[in-house]
Amino acid sequence: MLNLPLFTMQIIVILTAARLVGWAFRKIRQPQVVGEMAAGILLGPSVLGWIAPGAYHSLFPSQSLGFLNALSQVGLIVFMFLIGLELDLQVLKGRTSTAFVTSPTSIIVPFSLGVLLALYLYPHLSEEGVSFLVFALFIGAAMSITAFPVLARILSERKLLRTELGAVAIACAALDDISGWMILAIVLLLARAAETSLPFWATIIGVGLYVIVMLYPLRKLVIRIEMYYEQRGEITQGALALILVFALGSAWITEMLGIHALFGAFMAGVAMPRKRNFIHALIEKMYDFAVVFLLPLFFAYTGLRTSLGLLNEFALWADAGLILLVAVAGKFVGAALPARWTGMSWREAGALGALMNTRGLMELVLLNIGLDIGVITPTLFTMLVIMALVTTFMTSPLVEWIYFRRLAPKGEYQPTAPEVVSPDEVDEALAVE
Amino acid sequence: MLNLPLFTMQIIVILTAARLVGWAFRKIRQPQVVGEMAAGILLGPSVLGWIAPGAYHSLFPSQSLGFLNALSQVGLIVFMFLIGLELDLQVLKGRTSTAFVTSPTSIIVPFSLGVLLALYLYPHLSEEGVSFLVFALFIGAAMSITAFPVLARILSERKLLRTELGAVAIACAALDDISGWMILAIVLLLARAAETSLPFWATIIGVGLYVIVMLYPLRKLVIRIEMYYEQRGEITQGALALILVFALGSAWITEMLGIHALFGAFMAGVAMPRKRNFIHALIEKMYDFAVVFLLPLFFAYTGLRTSLGLLNEFALWADAGLILLVAVAGKFVGAALPARWTGMSWREAGALGALMNTRGLMELVLLNIGLDIGVITPTLFTMLVIMALVTTFMTSPLVEWIYFRRLAPKGEYQPTAPEVVSPDEVDEALAVE
Numbered sequence: 001m002l003n004l005p006l007f008t009m010q011i012i013v014i015l016t017a018a019r020l021v022g023w024a025f026r027k028i029r030q031p032q033v034v035g036e037m038a039a040g041i042l043l044g045p046s047v048l049g050w051i052a053p054g055a056y057h058s059l060f061p062s063q064s065l066g067f068l069n070a071l072s073q074v075g076l077i078v079f080m081f082l083i084g085l086e087l088d089l090q091v092l093k094g095r096t097s098t099a100f101v102t103s104p105t106s107i108i109v110p111f112s113l114g115v116l117l118a119l120y121l122y123p124h125l126s127e128e129g130v131s132f133l134v135f136a137l138f139i140g141a142a143m144s145i146t147a148f149p150v151l152a153r154i155l156s157e158r159k160l161l162r163t164e165l166g167a168v169a170i171a172c173a174a175l176d177d178i179s180g181w182m183i184l185a186i187v188l189l190l191a192r193a194a195e196t197s198l199p200f201w202a203t204i205i206g207v208g209l210y211v212i213v214m215l216y217p218l219r220k221l222v223i224r225i226e227m228y229y230e231q232r233g234e235i236t237q238g239a240l241a242l243i244l245v246f247a248l249g250s251a252w253i254t255e256m257l258g259i260h261a262l263f264g265a266f267m268a269g270v271a272m273p274r275k276r277n278f279i280h281a282l283i284e285k286m287y288d289f290a291v292v293f294l295l296p297l298f299f300a301y302t303g304l305r306t307s308l309g310l311l312n313e314f315a316l317w318a319d320a321g322l323i324l325l326v327a328v329a330g331k332f333v334g335a336a337l338p339a340r341w342t343g344m345s346w347r348e349a350g351a352l353g354a355l356m357n358t359r360g361l362m363e364l365v366l367l368n369i370g371l372d373i374g375v376i377t378p379t380l381f382t383m384l385v386i387m388a389l390v391t392t393f394m395t396s397p398l399v400e401w402i403y404f405r406r407l408a409p410k411g412e413y414q415p416t417a418p419e420v421v422s423p424d425e426v427d428e429a430l431a432v433e
Numbered sequence: 434m435l436n437l438p439l440f441t442m443q444i445i446v447i448l449t450a451a452r453l454v455g456w457a458f459r460k461i462r463q464p465q466v467v468g469e470m471a472a473g474i475l476l477g478p479s480v481l482g483w484i485a486p487g488a489y490h491s492l493f494p495s496q497s498l499g500f501l502n503a504l505s506q507v508g509l510i511v512f513m514f515l516i517g518l519e520l521d522l523q524v525l526k527g528r529t530s531t532a533f534v535t536s537p538t539s540i541i542v543p544f545s546l547g548v549l550l551a552l553y554l555y556p557h558l559s560e561e562g563v564s565f566l567v568f569a570l571f572i573g574a575a576m577s578i579t580a581f582p583v584l585a586r587i588l589s590e591r592k593l594l595r596t597e598l599g600a601v602a603i604a605c606a607a608l609d610d611i612s613g614w615m616i617l618a619i620v621l622l623l624a625r626a627a628e629t630s631l632p633f634w635a636t637i638i639g640v641g642l643y644v645i646v647m648l649y650p651l652r653k654l655v656i657r658i659e660m661y662y663e664q665r666g667e668i669t670q671g672a673l674a675l676i677l678v679f680a681l682g683s684a685w686i687t688e689m690l691g692i693h694a695l696f697g698a699f700m701a702g703v704a705m706p707r708k709r710n711f712i713h714a715l716i717e718k719m720y721d722f723a724v725v726f727l728l729p730l731f732f733a734y735t736g737l738r739t740s741l742g743l744l745n746e747f748a749l750w751a752d753a754g755l756i757l758l759v760a761v762a763g764k765f766v767g768a769a770l771p772a773r774w775t776g777m778s779w780r781e782a783g784a785l786g787a788l789m790n791t792r793g794l795m796e797l798v799l800l801n802i803g804l805d806i807g808v809i810t811p812t813l814f815t816m817l818v819i820m821a822l823v824t825t826f827m828t829s830p831l832v833e834w835i836y837f838r839r840l841a842p843k844g845e846y847q848p849t850a851p852e853v854v855s856p857d858e859v860d861e862a863l864a865v866e
Contacts, residue, residue, distance in 0.1 A: 002503050005688045008510070012681045019674045032670075070435050070500040071507060077441070237465075241452045241725045245445055252441045261437055289722050292674045 006059075007067055011297070013059060017043055018296035029400075031153045033361060034392050036296055040303030041389070046382075050309065060304060072301045075294020076365065077265040081247040082287055083149055083362075084269020085279055087174055098342045099168040102335055103175040106356050107144050109334030110327070111183070114143030117326045125319065125380040134191045138375045141183040142367065142384055143330050146173040147360020147392065154358065154396060165348045165403075169355045172335065177362060181266065184366055185259040191373050192258045206257045210264075214250065214271050222246060226273040235281050243272075243282065260369050295361075302364050302385065305371065310379045320383040327387050328394075331357040347403060354398035363388035440500055443492060444730065450476055451729035462833070464586050466794060467825050469729055473736030474822065479815075483742065493737060505734045508727020509798065510698040514680040515720055516582055516795075517702020518712055520607055531775045532601040535768055536608040539789050540577050542767030543760070544616070547576030550759045558752065558813040567624045571808045574616040575800065575817055576763050579606040580793020580825065587791065587829060598781045598836075602788045605768065610795060614699065617799055618692040624806050625691045639690045643697075647683065647704050655679060659706040668714050676705075676715065693802050728794075735797050735818065738804065743812045753816040760820050761827075764790040780836060787831035796821035 017039040025035030042048060049056035060068075118136035126135045151173045152161070160166040189203055225239050235243075247268040254264030272279070311317050336353030340346060367388065371381045450472040458468030475481060482489035493501075551569035559568045584606045585594070593599040622636055658672050668676075680701040687697030705712070744750050769786030773779060800817050803809045809817070 002499055002506065004506055004694055005685055007503060007506070008681050008685045008688065008694060011507070012678055012685060015674055015678050015681070019671060019678075023671070066435055067500065067503040070440060070503055073435065073437055073440070074444070074504060235721075237721055237725050238452060238456070240721055241448055244726055245448050245452075248441055248445045248448070252438055252445060255438045255441065261441060285721055288668075288670055288673055288718055292670050293677055 002067060003064060006061075006064055010059060010064070010068060010300075011071075014039075014043065014296050014300040015293070018299065030393065030396055031150060031157065033150055033153065034389075034396075036299050037302075037361060037364065037389060037392070039296070040299030040301070041306055041385070042303065043300050044303035044306050046303070046306055046308035049307075065301070065304060068297060068301055068304075072294065072297040073261075075290060076262060076298050077248065077251050078244075078286060078290045079295055079298075080262045080265040080365070081269040082283060082290060084266040085272055085283065086152070087148060087177070087270060098164075098339050098344055099171040101338045101342045102168060102352070103172045105338045106146075106172050106331065106335040107176050107179045110143040110330030111140040113326050113330040114140035117143070117323065120322075121319070121380065125377055125383075127374045127377050130191070130375050134187055134375055137183055137187045137190070138370050141180050141187060142363065142370070143327055144176055144183065145180040145359055145363045145366055146176040146331070146356050147358045147362045148173045148177045149362075150358050150360035150392060150395075151355055154355070154399065158399065160403075165344075165351055165355075168339070168344075169352055172352075172356060173358075176356070180362070180366065181263060184369065185263055187375065188259045188263075188369070188373065191375055203258050207259065210253055210257060211267075214267060218246065218250075219271050219273075222271065223273045226275055226278045229278050229281065230275075235278075235285055240285060262365060262369070299361070299364070302368060305368070305378070306382050306385045307378065308382060308386075310382050316379065316383070320386055323383050324387045324390055327359070327391055328357055331391075351399050351403035354395055354402055357391045357398075358395040359388040359391045363392075435500060436497060439492075439494075439497055443497070443501060443733075444504075446492060447472075447476065447729050447733040448726070451732065463826065463829055464583060464590065466583055466586065467822075467829075469732050470735075470794065470797065470822055470825065472729070473732030473734070474739055474818070475736065476733050477736035477739050479736070479739055479741035482740075498734070498737060501730060501734055501737075505727065505730040506694075508723060509695060509731050510681065510684050511677075511719060511723045512728055512731075513695045513698040513798070514702040515716060515723060517699040518705055518716065519585070520581060520610070520703060531597075531772050531777055532604040534771045534775045535601060535785070536605045538771045539579070539605050539764065539768040540609050540612045543576040543763030544573040546759050546763040547573035550576070550756065553755075554752070554813065558810055558816075560807045560810050563624070563808050567620055567808055570616055570620045570623070571803050574613050574620060575796065575803070576760055577609055577616065578613040578792055578796045578799055579609040579764070579789050580791045580795045581606045581610045582795075583793035583825060583828075584788055584791050587788070587832065591832065593836075598777075598784055598788075601772070601777075602785055605785075605789060606791075609789070613795070613799065614696060617802065618696055620808065621692045621696075621802070621806065624808055636691050640692065643686055643690060644700075647700060651679065651683075652704050652706075655704065656706045659708055659711045662711050662714065663708075668711075668718055673718060695798060695802070732794070732797070735801055738801070738811070739815050739818045740811065741815060741819075743815050749812065749816070753819055756816050757820045757823055760792070760824055761790055764824075784832050784836035787828055787835055790824045790831075791828040792821040792824045796825075 018036040021039035021042065022032040022035035025038065026032055043060075045056065048059075115136045118132070118139040121139065122132055122135050126132075148170075151169060155161045155166045155169060161170070185207075189200070189207075222243070225242055228239060229235055247265050250264035250268035250271075251261040252264070254267070255261035272282070311320060332353040335356040336349045339349035339352050344352070364385065367376070367381055367384050370376045370384075371378065376384070451469040454472035454475065455465040455468035458471065459465055476493075478489065481492075548569045551565070551572040554572065555565050555568050559565075581603075584602060588594045588599045588602060594603070618640075622633070622640075655676070658675055661672060662668055680698050683697035683701035683704075684694040685697070687700070688694040705715070744753060765786040768789040769782045772782035772785045777785065797818065800809070800814055800821065803817075804811065804814045
């Protein structure tokens with residue numbers, strides 16, 4: 001039974017915490033979204049449940065979490081669609097030789113290191129019954145993710161979006177995310193093969209058919225919506241409904257095929273026609289409500305499943321540290337070294353390594369899926385969430401230090417303007433970009 | 434446990450049905466929203482469950498409905514806030530003597546007839562343990578509601594919004610809705626008095642305090658948000674979050690006080706500063722997503738609880754007919770006669786009677802609350818839902834017949850333009866109005 005006052009109060013507390021912590025993080029020059037991720041952890045068993053267990057258990061009793069999850073899943077489907085929408089593959093077109101070399105290595109190196117790490121983690125931190133193949137692929141994917149939206153936001157806030165560094169970073173992040181998701185799709189197919197009645201080859205054919213249908217007949221349909229928009233000059237309610245059904249339908253099909261609903265929502269966004277006005281109008285209609293209202297619920301739900309109390313031995317903290325180290329090293333080595341070799345200065349190459357290290361919310365999405373399908377244990381989930389938060393948190397100061405201070409040309413020391421950029425301005429910059 | 438593919442599929446089916454039936458209804462010159470209400474009934478046990486019980490039970494198994502309810506409740510809180518936002522009490526300022534007389538009678542007459550009807554219905558259609566006072570007040574309130582948003586939409590589609598008829602109708606509908614909700618608040622206080630630990634006088638003081646706090650300190654706060662908007666020229670994400678927390682907080686307080694969350698959401702909307710630009714920008718940010726995505730879920734949830742199969746005797750259908758008759762007669766007599774006496778022509782007075790008869794979705798909201806708190810039985814709920822749908826459905830053709838055909842001045846026969854007005858155009862017209 002839905003307890004409406006409790007549900008309302010949960011949403012109030014989550015929204016308020018997200019804004020307050022987001023605001024505090026902006027003061028220390030972190031993107032708003034990093035603060036919102038931290039707010040989720042604060043509301044979970046790790047902090048609120050530890051400091052005030054009474055308040056925690058009356059605010060988030062376990063039987064009430066299903067409703068929060070339902071709302072956050074819907075929010076996430078909408079949000080992944082918007083992420084797909086923002087992911088403009090045009091950025092890959094004009095890429096320089098640096099991007100050409102760096103993109104693959106910034107996936108292959110962290111992925112390989114992740115697989116090596118999995119060799120060590122598998123015996124004591126995998127869920128029972130999970131094969132090493134599935135586990136290693138998942139850890140590899142978790143190491144390879146770069147949060148496209150967080151990266152874009154940081155680049156925009158630091159006015160780096162139009163520099164070569166920005167262009168390479170965006171191109172690499174786009175490719176890394178797509179690759180990470182592809183690997184996750186394979187993980188899901190393998191991990192769920194036992195559950196579904198479909199034979200594996202049928203699933204593969206199904207996925208192939210899905211991609212073809214998305215790319216051809218359905219794309220024709222959404223292009224018609226876009227043409228209708230051009231005529232009308234606005235996105236009508238009917239068009240919005242059609243687009244939502246398109247995104248939800250794509251999510252449903254991928255879920256039924258054994259890869260995840262969020263994958264389909266993301267693909268639906270990628271498949272939308274890319275005329276700037278149309279994308280901008282569509283984002284305008286959905287973005288703020290989804291980001292302000294629905295996304296913090298996902299962070300909170302993630303936080304509620306993250307329990308630092310599970311890391312109750314020194315050895316487990318050491319494992320968490322190792323995971324963090326491998327994650328950072330993989331992205332730095334995989335992105336900075338090839339960038340340097342192909343002609344970037346150490347300053348730019350170092351900043352690129354720092355930028356690619358942003359795991360952000362995409363990592364949280366992937367980790368939640370891994371926990372849901374039972375590939376990772378709650379303990380490993382907690383370690384990986386720490387890794388995601390720390391790598392995301394360290395990006396801004398690292399870029400500041402490497403690019404704007406330590407390695408900036410002599411006499412050209414430029415402390416970046418300490419202005420606090422509002423999230424809206426960033427969205428604006430990105431949407432117009 | 435949340436079944437994500439099922440949940441996604443439910444939303445897909447509901448959105449698609451709402452758009453398709455809404456579109457079909459627009460073809461027969463009904464407002465979109467009437468079609469969406471009908472779509473909800475079609476998906477429920479009355480139609481889908483009767484024609485295809487297998488499909489119905491696999492699409493809407495009872496254990497899955499809680500999640501749908503959670504999402505629809507959130508949508509309804511947002512929507513009631515928007516309704517409060519659109520309800521501009523300025524319309525009451527310039528009202529003519531007709532509006533002055535008609536407003537009270539269009540509440541008092543249907544309410545009194547409702548109480549009389551309750552005398553007959555109480556013995557065989559009330560929930561056990563409900564006092565006659567509570568039951569009679571509820572039926573009275575159910576008869577008094579006029580759907581402000583549906584009415585505004587019909588007036589706008591027929592280009593009547595700026596006529597005297599339109600002004601009087603809007604003023605009366607605004608007053609009727611507020612009165613209906615006040616009566617419902619009393620019903621809720623009485624019906625829930627036994628449940629809550631608060632003594633009755635404490636609740637009354639609490640409600641008084643709530644109203645004072647809403648009208649004074651909190652209103653100052655939201656006026657500040659509006660001033661911030663004036664400076665920035667846009668509603669930032671932070672401002673949107675604050676406004677959402679304001680609406681949810683108001684909803685939570687009224688729920689805790691024993692009146693309903695939706696009442697608080699509505700009041701929060703009414704309490705917002707009324708500068709047109711600001712209201713327009715705010716509606717722009719939230720309206721389409723709420724109306725396209727969340728509102729159909731509420732209609733579907735209502736439809737799932739409406740079961741024509743419960744009316745399995747002729748006597749029950751006769752009761753449903755009687756309820757419908759009383760509902761129509763109450764609004765017609767209460768609105769048209771006084772309008773005629775105070776100087777309107779029969780043509781205008783008749784059209785006013787027809788317009789005030791629109792019960793629309795406000796009635797469905799009220800009925801769902803009545804069913805939730807156990808004042809009415811599922812059977813009576815079904816009868817009242819039929820009444821709400823039929824009275825809403827008959828409004829457009831009746832206005833057409835009375836105002837534009839039967840009683841239109843000779844030689845001035847104007848078939849209204851058969852154009853299909855898009856919902857967006859109507860919203861536009863209303864927002865600018």
